Amino acid sequence: MRFSWSRWVGIIVKEFIQLKRDRLTFGMIIGIPVIQLILFGYAINSDPKRLPTAVLSADASAYSRTLLAAMQTSGYFRIEKNVADENELEEMMAHGTVQFAVTIPENFGRKLVRGERPVLLVEADASDPAAIGNAVAALAQIASSSLNRDLGGSLAELKAVASPIDMRVHRRYNPEGVTAYNIVPGLLGTILTMTMVLMTGLAMTRERERGTFENLLSTPALPIEVMTGKIIPYILIGLVQVTLIVVAALLLFKVPMQGNPLLLYFVVLIFIAANLTLGITFSSVARNQLQSMQMTFFFFLPSILLSGFMFPFRGMPDWAQWLGSLLPLTHFLVLVRGIMLKGNTLDELWPAIWPILAFMLVVIGIGLGFYKRTLD
């Protein structure tokens, strides 16, 4: 039997009509990207500032005041309370009401002037390392340069000595370290992964659960016609989602678009196709909609955690990076960030494109193998 375009069109038309009638699903398709984008785009911040800080100061010198002021102006510390004794400080730390506890010992100012290098203790709640990383990094800078103005005249020799080399750091592609520049393009990938795999994952199992699969099977429709016919409407939906997210990224989050928008749509299309084939394969393997949902989540979690969307990809051990490289989202993140932030061209992107294509081919092979022509 040959592939029939008329049957294929018939299946696409049917899927569109059913999608149109399923208001909730349709609403979710439009609603999910908008809600997630606004929620995560505005909420997630990998550079937390104004962290609550408590101070136990036994020194009233101008130097300790300068240091505390410098900490505040760095933006990372918000001094919430000056406490009178250690126990109170310990308690606040234990309760988590403050992230930092600064202890300035007695005679801090006097020892400083004498050149005794007095100790200034900063305790940090490191139970969430990511939360304090940048703040701790800022402390070094504060310690070395904040007192420069106060240490004039005869005290000038106490100033921090300049480093023998001039180390320059250029933060390229995102010099201000705006989290949204990283998160918003990443959300494009995660939202597509979730909706595309889930929606198509339900497509075939729904037919099976409602008993309509028997009818579909009793017609001459071929597996390839059914599978691809069911995919097409979701490709269009995916493109609508992408447009929504990209427009919001540019307008709301001011994410730059350094590369070619058409190239972006091209890689998006490949990525959508890969996710849809996976969804439709889940759908052929699963016996019912619940199983299909479970498979989707089984796939979705590593996609979020190992792809580099949530945590730095290079921070993972080799085996985890290897595992992450199997996931299309990992490569897609490279592609989207590459196009939007770096202005990459097709040549530069190819190493991240072919793994997605390979994934797709393998998955569709499995899917066709599992598609049952009979009810056995």
Add this chain to the structure above:
Amino acid sequence: MTPENQPRARGEAARDPLHRGSNPELVIDVEKLNKSFGTKHVVRDFSLQVRRGEIYGFLGPNGSGKTTSIRMLCGLLKPDSGRGTCLGYDVVRETAQIKREVGYMTQRFSLWEDLTIRENLEFVARMYGMRDRKEAVASALRELNLHERQDQLAGTLSGGWKQRLALAACMLHRPKLLLLDEPTAGVDPQARRDFWEEIHGLAAKGISVLVSTHYMDEAERCHRLAYIAYGKLLATGTPDEVLHLFRLRTWAVSGQPARLVALAAELHGEPGISHVTAFGNTLHVTGEDEAELEKAVSKYFDEKDLAWRKAEAGLEDVFIHLMQSAPEAEQ
């Protein structure tokens, strides 16, 4: 997907060309089909011959393997063993051709409830690649009087209308053979009568119909019957032949309902009595041997409140008798 893996009985292949395929009058001709799901042997050595233009009734209790047999005939299930043809096509290898020329109506309503009547029909027409799709759908709507409801969602239809729609859908591509799996279950008597008139009309046009049912009145409307139980075909023939398969004798007794219930219990299992069935206010007492049956019931003849008369054994009596003598122990 490997058609070669079925055992072929030696010697049978020789008479094969004479027996099958060459007889254009047989639209279904299958032999010794078997199907198991896991350890459950659902259909055993199922053989069936249906002639062109025949309405073939397929009867049997729930779970007897009717649906599985029908699904094997139209290519939805692959038989574990056995062979045969449907419309001259091999039931194992040529399922694609069978699907194109057979109309299959599923037991459960299996059209798309979130599509309208028209959309369902158009979809089915597209699946069969019909060139005159618009006309075919329009005429189907007209013939089945569904024209006014064409934009109604199939899911909102009542049972009777769903059944008409399902029939219209499986008739759309003008199949030569209809396989109808309990088409009238849950449908009111008027709709059932209309449905059977339709079926007889189709048969007159040369379309063959295999229909499974639980209703005895429907069985009597068929040209031929097959009775299946526990996956085994127990009897085939015209309704008349099936009726006279056994020399069944029946006594009908009427009386007070409470007394009849007690009487049924007393008669059950008595020598000479094969089964006792209640029909409203009468009880049918059936046995195979006239003398023995009479001996068993005669002691109640004098009872005042009971009125005894001889009755015709019906198809139902035959089927109950068949069920009871079936070797169910094999399960």
